[in-house]
Amino acid sequence: MNIQQHIITATVNAVKELYQQDLPESQVSLQDTRSEFEGEITIVVFPVVRFSKKSPEVTATELGEYLKAHIEEVTAFNVVKGFLNLSIATTYWVDLFQTDLLKEEFGTIPSTGKKVMVEYSSPNTNKPLHLGHVRNNLLGYSVSELLKANGAEVFKVNLVNDRGIHICKSMLAWQKWGNGETPESSGLKGDHLVGKYYVIFDKEYKKEIETLKEAGQTEDEAKKNAPLIKEAQAMLLAWEAGDEAVITLWKKMNGWVYDGFAVSYKNLGVDFDQYYYESNTYLLGKDTVEEGLAKGVFFKKPDGSVWIDLTEDGLDQKLVLRADGTSVYITQDLGTAQMKFDDFKMDESIYVVGNEQDYHFKVLFLILDKLGKSWAKGLYHLSYGMVDLPSGKMKSREGTVVDADDLIAEMIATAKQKTEALGKVDHFEEEEKASLYYKIGMGALKYFLLKVEPKKRLLFDPAESIDFQGNTGPFIQYTHARIKSLLSKADYKKGEHVANDIELSATELEMIILLSGYPAEIAAAAKAFSPASLANYIYEVAKMFNKFYHEIPPIVKEENAAMKQHRLNLSWVTANILKSGMRILGIEVPERM
Incomplete structure (x- = not known):
């Protein structure tokens, strides 16, 4: 049991013993302690107050005393209004680091048995992919990989609009x-x-x-x-x-x-694992309409057209079949949803589609629920905002879109120009240079688009995205390459543990705590279908390593063998998490730059 779960369980027990009340585990809220206060883990006490019938400060103090007495890793506590800040023994973090974080598979979450479909891309076959499609594809792919990393079996699906x-x-x-x-x-x-x-x-x-x-x-x-x-x-x-x-x-x-x-x-x-084509699915859904009529979910108008009345749900009446018996988009989507479930029997189905379709999916999911489809509760529209450029909006029919292929070529060319200007790849072979420019260019593009919450509209500036400093893909890639170079120079041998009473700097302790949160970050990002939170966590890890690297004496010159090994271990775990997290985002990290 990790310390967070230990604290949650003990808090539930405390409320039972102190106040004779049953507090659900789900109501125990933990946070990282803010940097200006002592401690590492904070309990939000306000949910407990209704059980204690006391002030937040008194409740927090009583809870802190109970936890300090019952959890040996809790060495001290302090109360700030309704927040209880707990100090955890350094030996706990060092033990955790050496027993869990040093494992190759750290961050790997066991299979949950859950089946999830992610439908993304869905292009029209009358034009090339453009910048908007790029955001869609990168979101769909990274959400798929995020859900896999969180233990789900994932099916990636592309419904092609080919008619x-x-x-x-x-x-x-x-x-x-x-x-x-x-x-x-x-x-x-x-x-x-x-x-x-x-x-x-x-x-x-x-x-x-x-x-x-x-x-x-x-x-x-x-x-x-x-x-x-x-x-x-x-x-x-x-x-x-x-x-x-x-x-x-x-x-x-x-x-x-x-x-x-x-x-x-x-x-x-x-x-993609499976392609569906609209030319094969556009006639689907008519059976679903007949089913809805039989159940009284749909109704016919005098002209023979079939509708559903959603006014009681705050929407309007929606046409599901024309008077001449031909389908509309919602008809096809009803049938396709049923076909996909029949094919894969998934627990959840994520539709990655722009926010201009918010209303459509609200109606689609509501109809399926009213039809009594047991799987309708597992449908989710991952709605994302438009991508703008400094030059303004794009219109495909006027030929003013930013073509995906042109954008990729521009990113690679810019990566080449900026990398060569630094003069650090002169000794690289041409093939390695080409591979590096591709990784940097695509890493910059992907990270820039994924670090922003999906629902937000974003302004994409290619030049701004390729920067070796700041919250960018190339900064994280460069940090990974720096660590790999350090480990190589130090002739690092992984897996050699050191005593858990080793003296840590404040930054090293902060770093171990941050790294230990990687599995929880994956779980939280997967739950929210948001690669952005994972992307920004990875940036914090890279930033923390650079702080650590600049604060301590050169690791390769460290004379204390145990300290040197510990700091190399810390570097190795950091590189491992950077590589793993970036892979989930679909980004490659070079071994050297």
Whole structure:
């Protein structure tokens, strides 16, 4: 039992003995003691006051006396208003460090048996991935790895939007103005080539709208009557009717896009266990609608359309099937949700989708719950904010997006420029240099996007993200490389323990306490589906090591063998946690920089 759990259990016992009341463990709130006060662990006493019927200060004092008497590791306590600060024996932290933290598997949480699906990426096959997709993919991947690290069995799923009017726009434009252009003939990645024709469609469509407006039509009339949009709609109908020529074209152009996506996914370092395609799922959900009608969850209007009334839930009436019997998006999502559960029988399903879809998922989950789906309680929308650039918002149809491939190339080029300016890689082989620039560039990009809470909108500045100082990926990578260099120079032999009565500096004690919290940080971040909290913890670890490194005499010159071994052990554990934590974020840490 770790000291935190020991304190929680003893606090419950204290309330029982002192006040003859039953305090649930879940109501015992522990925090790290603030740096300006003595102690390492703080109990928030306010939840106990309603049992003691005494002031927070008196309650905290009585509780502190009980814990000091019953837990030998508690050496002292102090009370600050409703907070009880406990001092823990240094020998406890040294023992913990040597028995737990020095293990290779420290931070590994055993399997919980829980099955979790994470659905992310979900691109449209009419354009390349852009900066918004980058945040989606990195969030989805890192949340998946976080849940794995917390003991869950995770299934990564990509639902590809490979049909619809937007796909037909690219296809039609290529037919009209492509002249048989292919990725091979143009030298363009397939997704870039298809995206090029999506932009061309929009430009030509706007020209037609202006022409019709000049002829006297309103803007809405012109948008509906433009020949291009009518042709695109006809193509979609032909596709749904199984027209062989349209299907052949669709397969060819989608194939180009998938080849392009594969390259982008590899460069981003993300992967998937299962792909679903909207072209295979768009007819799903009609059985669910029939089920809902039979249960009285849905109702039919006189025109034959099917709806659900969610006004009592603070929402509105929602269409789930058109009068002509065709599906809407919610219909498809109802069916796809059922299919995914049938395929994987997961306990939880996380949808990583931008916050513009908040309302949609609120409705989707509510409908599934009303239909009596036992698994609906395990559905969660991981809503994330938009990514802005210093230059402003992005619009894909106008060709003003920040392309993911271009961004990756820019990050690698900037990493090369900044690294070479420091003059520390002149002796590296060219292959090692290229690998290093990729790791630094991608580390900077990933860390910058992941260190911010998902729900927050963020401003991404590529230049700011590649900095070897401050809360950045390269700073953490550099710290890891510095430790590996130190261990190499010292000819470090891992696993040699030292006496637990070794004298520690205040920084070393603080460092051990911080490192010991790694498993709890993983658990908390996984519970919140937030890589940001883990990212910022890793930064604190890197920052703490640099403080430790600059405060103590050079480790390699330390003459006291036990002290030298202890400090090398401390360095090794730090490097291990930096590497493990960054791996969960999808970031590689170089052995040298």
